[in-house]
Amino acid sequence: MRLSEGFIPTLKEIPREAELPSHRLMLRAGLIRMLAAGIYSYLPLGWRVAKRVITIIREEMDRIGGQETFLPAINPLEVWQETGRAADFGDMMFQFKDRRGRGMCLAPTHEEVICDLARIHIRSYRDLPQIWYQIQTKFRDEPRPRSGVLRARQFIMKDSYSLDAVEEGLDRSYQLHREAYQRIFTRCGLDFIIVGASSGLMGGSGSQEFMLISDSGEDTVVTCPSCHYAANLEVATSVKEQMAEDAFSGDTQLREVHTPGKRTVEEVSGFLHIPKSKLIKSLLFIAEQGPVMALISGDDDLNEAKLMTAVGAFRPAHQEEVRQICKAEAGFIGPIELEGVTILGDLTLTRTKGMATGANRDDYHIVGIDVARDVQVEKFVDLRIVGDGEGCPQCARPLKVINAIEIGHIFRLGTKYSQSMGATFLDEKGRENPIIMGSYGIGIGRIIAAAIEQNHDKNGIIWPLNIAPYQIHILSLNADHHKCQTVSEDLYQILTREGWECLFDDRRLRAGVKFKDADLLGMPIQIVVGEKNLAEDKVEIILRKDGSRKIIAIDGVGKEVKKILTQKK
C-alpha cells in the first residue's frame, strides 16, 4: 500500500480523550476512530491487524476441531428470559422492540443461541462432542466504557462452546481450549499468564483467565513469584500471617461500651485503644434470600465477588434498612442478638476471642466477644480481599498483587444453560441427560490493545511480527530525486512480488515526517531509500524493535528481508 493513496490518518498530537498508551497509539497511528463512547470504527490499518489476529485464532480453533459458525447479533429476548440472564444482565443488554412489539436485544454473548441450536439438533450421545465457535460483534451497554477498545460497548469476540456427554469430555474440551489459547496468544506475540478466575454471571464450576500483566489493566491478579499460584483477586486466597499472636485469646467479658460518634474502624480502634484486627467489621447487605450480614476483620476488606459466591446476588442495605433491621445507624451495627439476618463470618474470624463490634445501639459497641460463643454465624467462608505480601496458599511465600488485562476466559459451564433451556441428549442406556457445556472467549480488540501496551516506545507502536499490519515499511526519502524514486519503487514492486506485505511511503514530504510516521506505525522492518546511500547503490534497513541499522547493497535487500522475517517466525 502506498501511503500517498492509503487511508492511514496519523495524528501528530495526542487526542484529548485518550490516556492509555495503547489507546493513544491506536488513535495516533490511524487504527481506530471513536464514533460514540465505547464504539469504534476500525480503519484500514487497524482492521488489517484484527484480521491477522482473527486468522491466527481461526487456525488454532480449527486445529482443535472447532467448527466455525456465524450467529445472530439480534436475539429475541425470550431465549434470554429462559435462562434468567435477561435479568442478570439487566441494563448491560441493549434492548429494543421490533415493529410488532416483540422484545429484542443485541447479544452480549451467545450461550443461549448455542443452547437453542443444541436442543434442536443434538439428540444422542453419538452427536457429541462438538465444538462450535464464531467470531462476532458483541454488544454490552457498559456503565462506563473506557480505555479505548479495552472496555467497549461494541466489540469483536471469538467465542466457542463445547458440548459434551460426560464430565471427562468437558475436561478434554476445556484442556483443548486451554492449549489452543496458549498457542494463539503466543503467536500474537503476547506475554501472558493464566489465572484462576471467578465465573461471575456465567455460572459453572470453574474458570481460568488469560491475563496480560500491565499497569493499564482493569483486573487485579494475585501471583506467587515462588510457585505457580496465580488467581484473579476475586477468588484469590492467602495465608494471613500477622493474626497469629493475639487472635485467639483476649478479654472475653462481654459488655457494651459507650463510643459516642465513633463509627469507623479507625475511630473505634483509636478510641478503645485496641488494634484494628480485634475489631469485626459488620456489613449489612440485602440478598435475594433476605438480609445478610458479612463479618470480616477490621483490618481486612470485603471481597464482594466472594460474598456473591456465598449468597448470590446482593446489594448494600440502604440507610433506612440498616436502621430497621439493626435498630442502629451503620457504624454501630453488629451480629450479636440480631434476629432474622443470615450471618456469614470470614474464615479468619472463626475462633477469635476478645473482639469488638457494633452493639446495634447508637453510640455503643460491644467488646469482649468470643466469636464461637457469642455470634450465631451461619457459616464461615473466605470473604476477604488478599493483600500484597500475604502468604501464598500453596507455598506460604509472599504474594504479589498486580494489574492485568483480561484477554481470554475459559469456563466449565456444566449444565446451567442446557438444563434451563432443555438441551438434552440420550445416553447409551437411553437416559435423558443435559448436555455438558463449556464456554470460551477471546476479545480481539483487547488482544490488539494489549499487544500495543506490551510493545511500544515513546515513538510509537512496535508490532509483533505475526500481527503487524504490514511487515515492511519502505521510505523513499526524496520524491524529487529520480534514483531515490525509481529504486524505492522497484523495491516495493519486488518485495511485494516476493510475497511480503509492504507499506510504501512515496509521499512528497520531508524525510523527518516519514521517519516519525514509520516509527509511529511500527512495522517490524523499515527500508530507508535515501540519496546518501544510493550514491553507493545501497539502502538502509532498520529494525523497529531495537533500532538497529544495517546498510546493504540494493540487490541484497530481498535476501536480507527474507533472513530477518523468516528467522523471527
Add this chain to the structure above:
RNA sequence: CGGGGCGUAGCGCAGUCCGGUUAGCGCGUCGCGUUCGGGACGCGAAGGUCGGGAGUUCAAAUCUCCCCGCCCCGACCA
C-alpha cells in the same frame, strides 16, 4: 448511578472569573517560492450554528436555567 473535569476551525489549545471592536494562537489543509536523512521556512488563502435550547441584557463564547456529548475517579464489569 455518585464525585470531578471538559466541549471555541480537521487536531491541540487561549479567551469565559470581571459581558462590549472584525473570536485568537500553534499544527494541519490549499496556492506560490525556497528547502530536502528525524515532524523546515517565507508569502498568500480557505476554514467557526463558540455542543444544543431557553432566558437575562442595548449587547452573551463570557451571566442564569435546562438538555446533550466526551474524559477521569468510584460503584459496576460474562
